Amino acid sequence: MNNGTEQNTAIDPKTMCIIVTKGSLDWAYPPFILATTAAAMGLEVAMFFTFYGLPLLLKDLDLKLTSLGNPAMKMPMMGGHMGMPNVVSMIPGVDRAATKMMSNMMKKKGIASIQELRDLALEAEVRMIACQMTMDLFEYSLDDMIEGPELGGAATYIEVAVKSHINLFI
Amino acid sequence: MADQLLDVKGMNCPLPILKAKKALKDVPEGGTLEVLATDPGSVADFQAFCRATGNELLEHGEEGGVYRFILQKT
Numbered sequence: 001m002n003n004g005t006e007q008n009t010a011i012d013p014k015t016m017c018i019i020v021t022k023g024s025l026d027w028a029y030p031p032f033i034l035a036t037t038a039a040a041m042g043l044e045v046a047m048f049f050t051f052y053g054l055p056l057l058l059k060d061l062d063l064k065l066t067s068l069g070n071p072a073m074k075m076p077m078m079g080g081h082m083g084m085p086n087v088v089s090m091i092p093g094v095d096r097a098a099t100k101m102m103s104n105m106m107k108k109k110g111i112a113s114i115q116e117l118r119d120l121a122l123e124a125e126v127r128m129i130a131c132q133m134t135m136d137l138f139e140y141s142l143d144d145m146i147e148g149p150e151l152g153g154a155a156t157y158i159e160v161a162v163k164s165h166i167n168l169f170i
Numbered sequence: 171m172a173d174q175l176l177d178v179k180g181m182n183c184p185l186p187i188l189k190a191k192k193a194l195k196d197v198p199e200g201g202t203l204e205v206l207a208t209d210p211g212s213v214a215d216f217q218a219f220c221r222a223t224g225n226e227l228l229e230h231g232e233e234g235g236v237y238r239f240i241l242q243k244t
Binding site for chain 1: 180181182183184185187188190191209218219222223
């Protein structure tokens, strides 16, 4: 029954909203690949960057990787797949080597960089929202970030999510 | 002969789709875009892309590890 306040709660079937909570080199990929591909397929996409996803909006991206505590990370090496024991991952320099190995692998296999995917997302007018609370918490300023993202809080996200057909937490 | 040729050989998901979407902007309505790719995932992806966007996949095939797609802009 209409009580006088018109509220459009219809879900638009061609919308997607992603909460981005992680910022390592590997975890940066799922949100950007899904967002750009969805946009290419005609969906309206929004990305809400919070906590460790927020650094993905920095002008200078310095994404890193670790094999520490990552038991499922087994990289193609010497014909098979090899993981690394935690006690080795902890050694200084190993994370940097793992990061370098991963980005070399990606370049060799023609996988887009996060910078490229991010540019494509902006070009495709993916709506990017930076979590205001996380910005305050970790003392980031909008000057550190690329042009494009808007600031918002949980309520901003909820409003977008309510209308989104696909809601993802990455 | 397609109106435009897009070579995305050596590029992996999601680049073939993203570049095709961009290239289609310059194709007139009813025109065609030929895409050459090496990403095996692109076979299913281009079919899904056309189903979702309403563009038509006129033909698709593979020759010597290179996948060829003809998209028609509708």
